[in-house]
Amino acid sequence: MTAPTTAPILTAPPAISALGLRKSYGDKVVLDGIDLTIPEGSIFALLGPNGAGKTTTVQILSTLIAADGGQAQVAGRDLTREADGVRAAIGVTGQFAAVDNLLTAEENLLLMADLQHVPRAEGRRRAAELLRRFELTEAARKPVVTFSGGMRRKLDLAMTLVGDPRIIFLDEPTTGLDPRSRRTMWEIIRDLVVADGVTIFLTTQYLDEADQLADRIAVLDRGRLVAEGTADELKRLIPGGHIRLQFADLTELDAAARHFGAAARDPEELTLRIPSDGSIPTLRAVLDVLDDAAVRAESLTVHTPDLDDVFLTLTGHGTPDTTTEMAR
Amino acid sequence: MSSLAYAVSDSMTMLRRNLKHAQRYPAMSLSVVIMPVMMLLLFNYAFGGALGAGISGGPTGGGSYIDYVAPGIILMTATAGAVSTAVGVCVDMTEGIVNRFRTLSISRAAFLTGHVLGSVIQTLIAIALVIGVALAIGFRPDASAVEWLAAIGLLTLLALALTWLSAGIGLVSRTPESASNTPMPLTFLPFLGSAIVPTDSMPAGLRWFAEYQPFTPAIETLRGLLMGTGIGNSGYIAVAWCVGLTLVGYFWSRSAFGRTSKR
Ligand SMILES: Nc1ncnc2c1ncn2[C@@H]1O[C@H](COP(=O)(O)OP(=O)(O)O)[C@@H](O)[C@H]1O
Ligand SMILES: [Mg+2]
Numbered sequence: 001m002t003a004p005t006t007a008p009i010l011t012a013p014p015a016i017s018a019l020g021l022r023k024s025y026g027d028k029v030v031l032d033g034i035d036l037t038i039p040e041g042s043i044f045a046l047l048g049p050n051g052a053g054k055t056t057t058v059q060i061l062s063t064l065i066a067a068d069g070g071q072a073q074v075a076g077r078d079l080t081r082e083a084d085g086v087r088a089a090i091g092v093t094g095q096f097a098a099v100d101n102l103l104t105a106e107e108n109l110l111l112m113a114d115l116q117h118v119p120r121a122e123g124r125r126r127a128a129e130l131l132r133r134f135e136l137t138e139a140a141r142k143p144v145v146t147f148s149g150g151m152r153r154k155l156d157l158a159m160t161l162v163g164d165p166r167i168i169f170l171d172e173p174t175t176g177l178d179p180r181s182r183r184t185m186w187e188i189i190r191d192l193v194v195a196d197g198v199t200i201f202l203t204t205q206y207l208d209e210a211d212q213l214a215d216r217i218a219v220l221d222r223g224r225l226v227a228e229g230t231a232d233e234l235k236r237l238i239p240g241g242h243i244r245l246q247f248a249d250l251t252e253l254d255a256a257a258r259h260f261g262a263a264a265r266d267p268e269e270l271t272l273r274i275p276s277d278g279s280i281p282t283l284r285a286v287l288d289v290l291d292d293a294a295v296r297a298e299s300l301t302v303h304t305p306d307l308d309d310v311f312l313t314l315t316g317h318g319t320p321d322t323t324t325e326m327a328r
Numbered sequence: 329m330s331s332l333a334y335a336v337s338d339s340m341t342m343l344r345r346n347l348k349h350a351q352r353y354p355a356m357s358l359s360v361v362i363m364p365v366m367m368l369l370l371f372n373y374a375f376g377g378a379l380g381a382g383i384s385g386g387p388t389g390g391g392s393y394i395d396y397v398a399p400g401i402i403l404m405t406a407t408a409g410a411v412s413t414a415v416g417v418c419v420d421m422t423e424g425i426v427n428r429f430r431t432l433s434i435s436r437a438a439f440l441t442g443h444v445l446g447s448v449i450q451t452l453i454a455i456a457l458v459i460g461v462a463l464a465i466g467f468r469p470d471a472s473a474v475e476w477l478a479a480i481g482l483l484t485l486l487a488l489a490l491t492w493l494s495a496g497i498g499l500v501s502r503t504p505e506s507a508s509n510t511p512m513p514l515t516f517l518p519f520l521g522s523a524i525v526p527t528d529s530m531p532a533g534l535r536w537f538a539e540y541q542p543f544t545p546a547i548e549t550l551r552g553l554l555m556g557t558g559i560g561n562s563g564y565i566a567v568a569w570c571v572g573l574t575l576v577g578y579f580w581s582r583s584a585f586g587r588t589s590k591r
Contacts (some may be wrong), residue, residue, distance in 0.1 A: 062431050086431035098428035102349050114341040115434050119336065143352075159428070 004029045013076055015040040015167050015199035016061060020070035023056055023223075030056050032223040033070065038201060038216070040166075043193055044209035046203045046251045048220035049311070054203035055095050057220070058171045061201065062092045075167055091165030095172050095203075097152045098159075099144050105131065106140040109162055109190050116163035123162070130158040134188065150181035157188065168192065170202040174209060186212055207310060211235075219310055226314045238275070238305055238313045243286055246299040256295045260286075264312050275313050333436035342442020343449075346416065350450055360454045363515075364405045365461050371397045372465050379525060398459075398467040399551040400523025403543070405458045406483060407515040409451030410490035411508055417443050417498025418507035439582050443498075444491045451487040452480075465503065469554040479553040485570040486546055490514065492577025499584040518543045519525045522551075542569035 006102065014037045018260040021034040030053045038044045048054050059065045061074055063083045072079040073090035100108050106127055113123030131137045134154040146156065153173065160168060173189065174182040190213065192198050204210050210217045211231045218228040227234060247270045256272055257265045264273040276282045283302070290297055303309075350357050371379070376393040386506035417440075420426055429439050459467075471479065494511050501507035520537060521527070527535050538544055545562040546569065552559035 064427060064430055070472050084433050087431055090431065092428065092431040094424060094427055096424045098424040098426075101423065102352060103345070104434065107348070111345055112432075115338060115429070115432050116345075117337070145386070163432070 012040050013071075014038055015042075016044075016072070016074050016201060018061070018070065018072035021057070021060060021067050021072060022069035023053075023060060023065070024068050030223050031060070031067070031199060034220075034223075036072075036218065036225075038199060039198050040199050041193065043189070043200045043202065043212035043213050044217040045217045046201070046220055047205070047210045047217050048203070049205055049209065052220040053223045054220060055171055057092070058092070058169050058201070058203060062090055062169050063087055064092075078249040089165060090167045090169060091163060092159045092169045093153075093171065093173060095175070097156050099155055101145045102139050102143065104143055105136050105147070105158075108144060108155060108159055112159045117308070118163065126162055130161060133157050137313065148253060150177055150184075153177060153181070154188070157185075161192075163229050164196075165198065167199045167201065170200060172203055172205065175205065182209075184326050189213055191303035201312060207305065216266075219314060221311065221315050227310075234310065235305070238309050241277075241278045241303050241305045242277045242312065243274045243283065244301045244303060245286075245290075245297040246270060246301075247272070248298050249295070252295055252297070254292065255293065255306070256297065259289050259295070262312065264308075272310065273308075275309060276302070278304070299323045331435070335438060338434045338438035339441040339445065342438050343445045344442075346442055347449065349416070350446065354512070356415065356431075357450050357454070360405065360408045360412055361457050361530065362523070363408050364401050364458045367401050367404065368394075368398065368458065368462055368465065378385075380539060392468075394462070394466050395468060395555055396523060396551070397460040398469075399554050400518055400547050402455055402462065403456050403483065403486065403547055404453045404515065404518045404523065404548055406451055406487045406490055407511075407518065409447055409454060409487060410494040410514060412450070412509045413443060413447040413491045413540070414470065414498035414501065414506050414507040414511050416561040417495050418446070418501045418504045421499060422504070429528050436585070437582065440495055444488070444495055447491045447494075448484065448487045449551055452484060455487075458487055471554045475553045479550055482546065482549055482566060482570075485567065485574070489570045489573035489577060492574050492581055494577075496577055496581040501580060517541060518547065522547050542566070542573065543568030545569065 016038040018034055018036040021031050021036075022029075034053075034057060036044075036242060046054050046057060056065070060067045061072060061079070063079065063086055064111040066080065074086045077085040077089070079086060100111065101265050102227060103111065109127035109130060110123055113126060118126065118154060128137075131140045134157070136151065136158070139151060144152065147155065155270060157170070157173070170189070174185050186209070189200060189202070193200060200213075202213065214231065216228065216230055216235055219234070220226070227237060229237075247256065250267060250270065253265065253267065253270050253272060257263060258275050260272065265271075266273070272308055274286060276286065286300075370395045376397075379393055379397075420439075420443075426439065493514075497510045498507045501510060520522075520534065522538065522543055523543065527538040527544060530538055545565040548557075549559055549566045550564040551557050552562065
């Protein structure tokens with residue numbers, strides 16, 4: 001009798017897997033050990049505020065920069081040893097538009113087709129098809145300099161798709177877009193997975209975007225993943241929003257802050273932000289605490305959950321800056 | 329296809345892209361022609377009398393001043409072309425498109441090779457135009473077909489050297505403005521050589537510099553090929569300079585391109 005062999009692994013290998021990715025710039029630790037496993041054919045969202053390390057993660061996984069430590073496989077190939085193999089399987093739409101402004105939209109697409117050695121006729125066919133799909137056919141012969149931000153983003157994504165990548169990285173694909181263009185972009189991203197079965201790795205600052213698109217979400221804070229799961233799992237972690245108390249002066253604010261545990265104090269705005277699901281009982285509880293402490297709040301408002309709530313709940317501190325709100 | 333065939337095809341794609349840019353936005357290419365043409369006119373009509381009188385007794389052997397100065401100015405066209413390369417490369421680096429190229433499975437050298445070949449082609453076209461103007465205002469070279477070919481070969485080699493150096497300048501420059509200013513000294517070097525006046529008319533220190541800098545042997549060789557003046561060992565020195573500078577520029581650019589990651 002021979003020794004029993006292990007059962008064959010039936011599940012497909014992950015599209016992206018990373019173990020202990022690290023990156024520092026000088027003294028500043030940007031990524032402090034990132035582990036990821038992203039199954040093929042899914043949408044993964046890396047959620048985090050400005051400066052969390054999202055772009056750095058994308059740049060490492062797309063071979064643009066080297067990690068200082070850890071290892072990763074993309075499309076089954078090692079990131080450092082088989083970088084060219086990785087490049088052949090991926091498409092990247094960076095945070096900033098990477099289009100040739102001096103060429104027309106069509107020429108940009110044909111340039112990508114040529115660089116990826118797509119035969120001429122097939123390249124033309126794909127370019128025409130992508131222009132149609134992204135509603136850019138009318139602007140096809142216009143130089144990209146004349147394009148609006150939304151059109152540029154769409155062209156940027158179309159250029160990524162010319163080479164038929166199996167894995168697509170999208171770094172903040174909708175930041176700075178108006179609500180309508182944002183929705184169009186969401187539809188395009190969903191269609192990609194449904195129609196082509198590709199894997200998508202996207203980054204975002206918006207919880208609702210991750211919620212709308214992603215099968216799994218990981219929350220990145222100062223270079224560490226502080227939570228990972230489906231949108232529903234994450235929502236169960238956060239109470240569902242927050243109550244905002246406004247105070248008249250710093251003394252009142254500090255007095256109130258002593259009575260609430262996980263609350264974010266903003267001394268400039270004189271506000272206190274308390275995690276809450278917005279239900280009547282929790283609202284009453286907050287009022288009771290204020291009453292008992294004999295602290296006077298000027299006003300109270302109830303807010304639905306946003307990224308700041310995720311952060312407040314998961315890390316005990318608010319987002320490092322306010323760009324999240326400004327970008328909206 | 330082999331990886332070499334891919335590298336060649338990727339470089340050609342990049343070359344087509346750069347030529348399309350030049351064709352669509354000809355201002356930069358025009359500036360490459362305008363400067364030398366202005367100088368031809370200036371040195372022929374404004375300074376020619378005075379400078380020519382000083383030179384005619386010397387090594388040019390009594391020809392008119394345009395015959396002395398034209399080869400030098402034709403050669404300066406190559407330096408003007410180099411400035412435009414630095415700007416073109418730098419603009420690309422700041423525009424983000426380069427990061428897209430880097431995530432493609434294409435030959436790493438293709439981006440730079442495309443820029444350099446595009447610039448060399450534009451420079452050669454500009455040189456042809458400048459030669460045309462020189463002929464129109466009285467330049468009378470006595471070169472044979474073989475000498476013309478050798479002259480074009482030398483100019484191509486020089487353009488290649490200067491363009492690779494400028495590509496490196498474009499890569500390390502932070503802004504297109506500094507990319508356009510940094511190669512400026514390069515465009516002045518021919519003046520401090522034998523482009524406008526023979527080096528033996530210069531004060532001692534400058535003369536020493538003029539005789540050992542790369543442009544003087546290149547100018548002397550070109551003048552020799554076109555006008556039949558003595559070349560001596562200038563030809564070998566010029567070619568050695570060009571090949572050396574090309575290699576330095578090439579390897580410097582390659583490593584600078586590998587280092588600069590992103591904006
Ligand atoms: N090339 C760089 N040099 C120095 N610091 C950098 C560099 N790139 C990014 N950083 C720093 O790393 C941190 C994370 O940046 P980034 O990955 O761009 O964040 P995000 O995309 O989440 O906004 C920031 O604090 C940023 O300042
Ligand atoms: Mg970013």
